[in-house]
Amino acid sequence: MSDYKSEFLRTLDERGYIKQVTHTTEMDDYCNAGVPVAYIGFDATASSLHVGSLVGIMMLRRLQQAGGKPIVLMGGGTTKIGDPTDKAVSRPILTEEAIAANIEGIKKAFEPFLTFGEGPTDAVMVNNDDWLSQLGYIEMLREVGKFFTINTMVKQDTVARRLKAEEPYTFLEFNYLLLQSYDFLELARRQNCLMQMGGSDQWGNIVGGVDLNHKADGRQVFGITSPLITTASGGKMGKTADGAVWLNADMRSPYEYWQFWRNTEDADVGRFLRLFTDISLEEIAKLEALEGADINQAKIALANAATAMLHGEQAAKEAEGAAQKAFAGGGVSADLPTFEINTADYPDGPTTVALLRAGELVSSNGEARRKLNEGAVRVNDEKIMADQGHAWADILDDVSAFKVQVGKKRIALVKPT
Structure with a gap:
């Protein structure tokens, strides 16, 4: 230095x-x-x-x-x-x-x-x-x-x-x-x-x-x-499975932006806190020293600070609350990224693959099927092991939105229209 x-x-x-x-x-x-x-x-x-x-x-x-x-x-x-x-x-x-x-x-x-x-x-x-x-x-x-x-x-x-x-x-x-x-x-x-x-x-x-x-x-x-910023695993900064992490709110919601920072790899947390927040170096040193599950506190601090800087304190608080509710098991928050699916296109009901694509959680039908085979997909908090179609037709009239999740961190609401 x-x-x-x-x-x-x-x-x-x-x-x-x-x-x-x-x-x-x-x-x-x-x-x-x-x-x-x-x-x-x-x-x-x-x-x-x-x-x-x-x-x-x-x-x-x-x-x-x-x-x-x-x-x-x-x-x-x-x-x-x-x-x-x-x-x-x-x-x-x-x-x-x-x-x-x-x-x-x-x-x-x-x-x-x-x-x-x-x-x-x-x-x-x-x-x-x-x-x-x-x-x-x-x-x-x-x-x-x-x-x-x-x-x-x-x-x-x-x-x-x-x-x-x-x-x-x-x-x-x-x-x-x-x-x-x-x-x-x-x-x-x-x-x-x-x-x-x-x-x-x-x-x-x-x-x-x-x-x-x-x-x-x-x-x-x-x-x-x-320096050109890459993640600890060698990935390109600002890219996710569903595309670029845009700064404009009309292209990437505050919740999605918050979630991007919350998903930071453990090895990147301290570096990203220094680069992308105004948190003091003394406080960052304390956050960077956290180990095990406690490192999640540092990731939340990063997500809150980065989101507040771009979208405001209130948006950061709402995003954190939506995430806590969504990942607590069973919670559905209106602050989650929300998409629509036209049920008229699916006379027998939308398939799970269709829900995943509509929620922009996968980039292709092939990726959707791989995630299903891996047991990484949940719909309304139910693990789905195979592509289900008719089952969703049975409950279309009873739900306002499907909570669709891939892994632990990618989640969206898909509303039938």
Whole structure:
């Protein structure tokens, strides 16, 4: 652990956010001297961010908590190309209308974490389409392209990997490094922003921006990356059996969000408490020391803190209450994720497989049958060992919803309509 003078870098270091930095001493001096300004870019490829983006959001939050000014850069321009980093194939090109709609959806994700406004430490959101769409091709080549060599660009991990595998790498994607580097130059000029942050997969792009600022304007700027977060078992952060864990409530309910954190692996609890909550390091040390069944107390603390930060204290309390009721055996809570199944599609009554699919608890009929054969499925707290169809037809008029469960942690209500 480094001996940083600035509160911001010291906090990042203590909580595990730092992977790589440029110009460590100078950056520390900059962060310690006044109001540091830093940005992170987010491409608008979906209508919400997911948990995988949360490390970056939390880094901006830590900056503001330490008296700095966060800038959220929406990639309205760069999304028209698509970030090729760590992608084996080109991303589909989105329309301008789709990108604009995605940006409107993504804005919601930042509001619980950052204070936006006009003050010196208030967060601001900017869109790189404002300058990239005005940048002429000849101007780009003369003002930016002259500072980059093909020799360096082809050595970037993504480019080298795609070329080695003889996979297509379009000229469009090849320009992404230049555009992201130019973003840093524009933000330094417009906002006096001297720091860019991002995941470690963005290191090459960040260094490109640092170099461009120095070569074009003689300006010293800084870059910092965070480690890419995986679970203790090697899984990708923010992914579950039923898809991405979205931050927007209309795409992932507060209960489902709470349950995601409650399902954290034992070995990840301390790390996730440091990264994704504001709980003090002293309290985290106590929670991290819990063993055996007591570790569940730490998982509940993580789920409550993370959910409260995004959805509010009341939503966190309701989610915890719903979970306690649901898993106590026999309880049915209206706060559980709820889905509908059209019984007209099943004249003989919905099958158990149909209930599992309707509740988004499995990704395929084959997975549903495997879970049934494993004895991992319960309907209304009754273990189901085989696909039952007609039995559910018999009770359709007597139930308002089926409580459907796979294993100990995946649960939903399925309402017949």
